[in-house]
Amino acid sequence: MNRRVTIEDVARLAGVSRQTVSRAINNKGEISPLTLNRVMAAVEALDYRPSGVARGLATQRTRTIGLIVPDITNPFFPEVARGVQDVARGNGYSVFLCNTDESPREELQALQSLAAQPVDGIILFGSRISDDDLIAFTDRYHPLVVLNRFLQRPGVSLILVDNQRGAKLAVDYLADQRHAAIGLLAGPVTSPSSAQRVEGYRQAMAAHGLPVDENWILPGPPTIEGGYEAARLLLAGHPQITALFAYNDLRAWGAIQACQELGRRVPHQCTIIGFDDIRLAAMVSPSLTSVRVDKYYLGQQAMSRLLNMLEEPEATFPPIQVGVELVMRESAPA
Amino acid sequence: MNRRVTIEDVARLAGVSRQTVSRAINNKGEISPLTLNRVMAAVEALDYRPSGVARGLATQRTRTIGLIVPDITNPFFPEVARGVQDVARGNGYSVFLCNTDESPREELQALQSLAAQPVDGIILFGSRISDDDLIAFTDRYHPLVVLNRFLQRPGVSLILVDNQRGAKLAVDYLADQRHAAIGLLAGPVTSPSSAQRVEGYRQAMAAHGLPVDENWILPGPPTIEGGYEAARLLLAGHPQITALFAYNDLRAWGAIQACQELGRRVPHQCTIIGFDDIRLAAMVSPSLTSVRVDKYYLGQQAMSRLLNMLEEPEATFPPIQVGVELVMRESAPA
């Protein structure tokens, strides 16, 4: 590769100092229009682009952020990522994307590698690490935006989806249809959002006077396969179950497949509700009744908040609450 | 944020020079086991992590690459991204992800911003910019791995999916079933992979002695909505069409929806074949017959190749060909 064009080259060509070039390209400090023009002409001529690395070293800001998600192939996260990236790009930021595969170890590594990179801030979705590890990390690094996890710390902002209410909406809906034995295909045991949905399920069941058999709650990976396995086990072991509420749409789909194999028709012989309302929920057959989360908005909010924190490092920001709504379709018709 | 721990701090604590610390953490140069231990102890004690930025400036290598895709919410790309990222991480690289929204302008900006970042290399999927722009860019920046686009340039490696053959497989299959009027829901006009699939379609039609009405070929965005619109237009304007071959699975799904609205049953009154075989192709109803591409493998190959180029900057590497296969399902049964 040809040697990189540096600020020095521009300065030489324009017949000014490096400093003046710096002023010109950064639109700051007073500069005479004349020199500005000369410098910009030189920049054009050489097709000069300042090195982000050098700039990062000098300013201690890289205009770079890290986005950590469990798995970008889970259709929930691409939409979130778009929300983050669109806001980021609009403000001149680039985004590192890291997958953790639901592994706390990978997550911690991702955090540390991003901190060393170093990025100006980190957005952490689907966190699975322990409170201790996360707190230890927040002590050394910020700003940090964390989703769906309570963690009151300086330098940490929270985005909270109303998971409990989402679960309540689903259970209410099923209970109103006289379902009493409602199985719960919970998410990963390490997932705070799953814990919140489980809690919402428990409260709603209680509110309807419905007893909960602990065996009806089966955690597992947030994938089609995971939902399939869980539904098979649950329906085989507890034939009295007439409805399933799943941690996410992928698990709900797995459950639909399991029902089909077990000869239980959805929704008539088994009613199913998912969570997230990913785009394709409407496309499968039967289409999926689901608790809708505005994923793109979530990403936008997370990135906007991170920008706010970057602008006012000393400020404290309240958590952002994001609502949910039930979208009715074939797998759990009215 | 507490001041960053630097190599200087470690050196002081260990009672050695910065240089010795550098040697220790990079496992290079001769160093006495004793000092090594002392240094590493200091590193531990301070929880020191070298700054990627400073290192990048000094070495001119950031262990960072850029991945450009049209749209990460298109289910094709998350799988590719995982392939790229898994190989990247396994080799100590981080990945910047950029979306272009199919826009040549955004794509060019993404390329330039990544080049300025600067990343060690770029993987470009779904390129939409002009040959001129791309060539101009390759002259100033490499290494570059480009997918599905012919471009013989030094510093550029190619990954080529056998798009023509994929289209041929689909058309052969339909022609063998006596379909003669086969519509083509092509991709974006700027998409090289779409052009290749159109070409394959033309050749296969000709091989079967089937005339092609140019109006049967309708390009458009690679989305469900795009496929829906295109299929509506095509089927309304040319009722004799009995089968549709779509640029990708999303367009095929849109077509299925259009058929349902028009009262044409799939596959009996309209047979449909998609492309990509994204994971959910098997989940929709009717399930989708599709030309399968191994997306994860594609990503792995792209990143592996990029690593090779990074290791041997002077070497020339041949294009990597990636095969396809037809997966039969309900939308076009045997």
Add this chain to the structure above:
DNA sequence: TTGAAAGCGGTACCAC
């Protein structure tokens, strides 16, 4: 085996 000094490509601070 270890250390001193220069340099990577910018920005910040202070003169002029």
Add this chain to the structure above:
DNA sequence: GTGGTACCGCTTTCAA
């Protein structure tokens, strides 16, 4: 308004 100089945190080169 402009230029000189130090400095960001690390690696590289060369000497000791």
